[in-house]
Amino acid sequence: MIRVLLVDDQNAIRQMLQISLQPQLDLQIVGSAEDGQTALKEVEKQHPDVAIVDIEMPGMDGLSTI
Numbered sequence: 001m002i003r004v005l006l007v008d009d010q011n012a013i014r015q016m017l018q019i020s021l022q023p024q025l026d027l028q029i030v031g032s033a034e035d036g037q038t039a040l041k042e043v044e045k046q047h048p049d050v051a052i053v054d055i056e057m058p059g060m061d062g063l064s065t066i
Contacts, residue, residue, distance in 0.1 A: 001027070001028050002028070003028050004029050005030060005052070006031070006033070006051075007032070007033045007035075007038075007053040008032075008053075008057070009034050009057040014034075017052060018032070030048050035059050036060025036065035037060055039065050053066055
């Protein structure tokens with residue numbers, strides 16, 4: 001099972017990604033975050049294998065986050 005964290009400042013995008021990925025039996029969405037700071041906290045808490053991160057976000061952008 002691949003554990004996935006979704007990071008995007010737009011809630012609608014995070015929801016669409018989650019809906020799109022849910023049918024994949026080998027993926028588990030373990031969390032989501034609306035900004036880089038929250039994403040880093042979620043990584044420490046959830047220990048995802050993969051993070052799908054938006055590059056352009058307010059505050060800490062995606063490049064700084066990864």
